[in-house]
Amino acid sequence: MKRSNEEVQARRNQLLERIKELKITDAKTLSQEFAVSEMTIRRDCTVLSEMNQIKISFGKIEIQNAEMYDQDNADSMAHIKARLAKEAATFISDHDTVFINTSSTAIQSLSYTTDKTINVLTNNTKIIHMNHHPQSTIILSGGEIRYPKEALFGDIAMESFSNARSDVTIIGCSGLDLKTGISTSVIHEARINTKMIENSGKLILVADYRKIGKSSNFTIGNITDIDVLITDIYSDKKVLDEIEKLGVQIIQLPF
Template structure:
């Protein structure tokens, strides 16, 4: 049986395919063609418009012409940015914040606005961002692993082991009941585990729907280590319910 997020994705793919065959279509026409309610079609069009995939005018919708790869990448980036923005809301002025090398975790820093914080990370890419001049950015040091520009090894581990944070925002490659928070890189899993261990306050995992229910090679932490999971509404409802049963607060951002 297909999960509801799969059904939504398939329906929206069909909607986009339909719009590629016509200059524009009325909501009623799309509803009849796909055999779903007009309310559902309007909801889908709202989400697709926010993703930059469709344009609506005078009750009609038309496709925004791009390649399939661009469509997919833009959709994912919009989801990740929405997740990152929500995560940033939990960071308070004066906090010390740990983040790992996850791209969504890094994006959360762009949404801190004027908060004065201390950021501790093993992500070299943090140096490319604009920061509040009253904030402090601390790189852990260590061996740089490319292409991710992650700092790993004994020096990085030693740095994190001597610090603690008020809050951490962690990206991952997979999150499952069976294997917890996972990453494909052993060296990074050790740092991630230490980030969780040395966080005195909230541990927030940020992951879009592609990561939910998926497991990578190395475990960084257990589900019970997480205070908040921030994901999107495409995430598998079955996995989300199982995660919530472990005591995790789940926030699903909507587009």
Template sequence: MKNSYTSISERRREIVRFVREHGEANVEILVKAFDTSPATIRRDLVNLNKMGMIHREFGKVKAVQTSPEDYNNDKNQKIEDIKNELAKIAANFIEEDSTIFINSSSAAGKVAKYLKNKRVNIVTNNIKVAFKEHHPQSTIVLTGGEVRLPKEALIGSYTVDFIDKIKSDIAVIGCYGLSIENGLTTPILAEAKINNLMVKNATKKVIAIADYRKLGNVANFKSAEATEVDYLITDSFADRKIIADLEKIGVTVIQINI
């Protein structure tokens, strides 16, 4: 028998699919389509809106694109809000005077703005990090390399050689996907090796930042094994089974309420 969490998750996925297929909907239409109460549908819509899956306006709802392919654009403000909250929590795990790797992920890059009151050393291939506000005694080191646009990530053999010569205390890694079987993955081959070196050259802890869309998702190129992640910072909408499986292999999972 399906548990209530699974049933709720499946219904919400079906609601999003229904709205995408029909362009828009409202509570009355969804009540009839899913044979459930208006109160249940309203709760579903409130949560789907927080997840950035739908947009509510004038009593109607429309679907919003939230696929992991969009993980570096800022058009979906709800997703950006979630990533900001995850970044804020991740920053709490970083001690003053630490040396930190931050990869090219937009979520990982957001951590830097929550470190402005801490004196740290940041080594990153994420150009946007350099333009954040930092503690006046912090050191920000860009790896150098080829600039990949529009993401503004530094990649290539020069970047790899640079990272290979450095040890950090902490690696903060955002990803396209995270699963038990495939670990941390990215669709960009050139970034996979850089991410891998950041993970391997972090001497104290690896912090993965992944919103609910990323858990269970898989891209072509592996950055690290799931067992190499010490902490996962995610949100309350993340799949509970995947979280339980990650905890079984020793990952400490921090979920924040959205």
């Protein structure tokens, strides 16, 4: 039986932790420890290397310096999120009404729309500190502020999205799974995200490889609600193929 995406990801996470412990090792050693073939280990390590998490050289597998590893990993994720955000921005046109949720990637897409006059409704207060076209209209949903995300939630926020319709909605999520659909880990934001999806024109979901095939606590929408999924080259291809069969346009960005 072929292993599920979750099992593969779990093994890669365990591999990474073991490599960090060993400092330097090889495929044969890891193969014996994890009871999988050396080919499987090499394939997993190739993915981890492409994600800038480990180094492979002359058959040796090693972790980077801990401080360098943490910084490189953060830089790598920041780069991925920026690329996803920039691609999502291409779906926004002049005079569109746009919904944005509390996702850091979704809100970043607005950084690439400063040349467009748009109307934005969001419960993400980070928009206050962003540049925008002087003729654009920026509307905060209102509601209670929840930290540390600085997200607006509650009945007032819900009412704002209940009485509006978007041309384009850009959202992020905690998980995207074939069985549980689009999900979030934050109960306070779940109802608002669901309402955004219900009242969307075109729905653009931005989700990096860590979210694909993962299920989080609260379902906010179905896969069939998504018009365009923007993700990265590290996402599980088998899961993406099944999502595409459900009619979702998938944009998988190389890095």
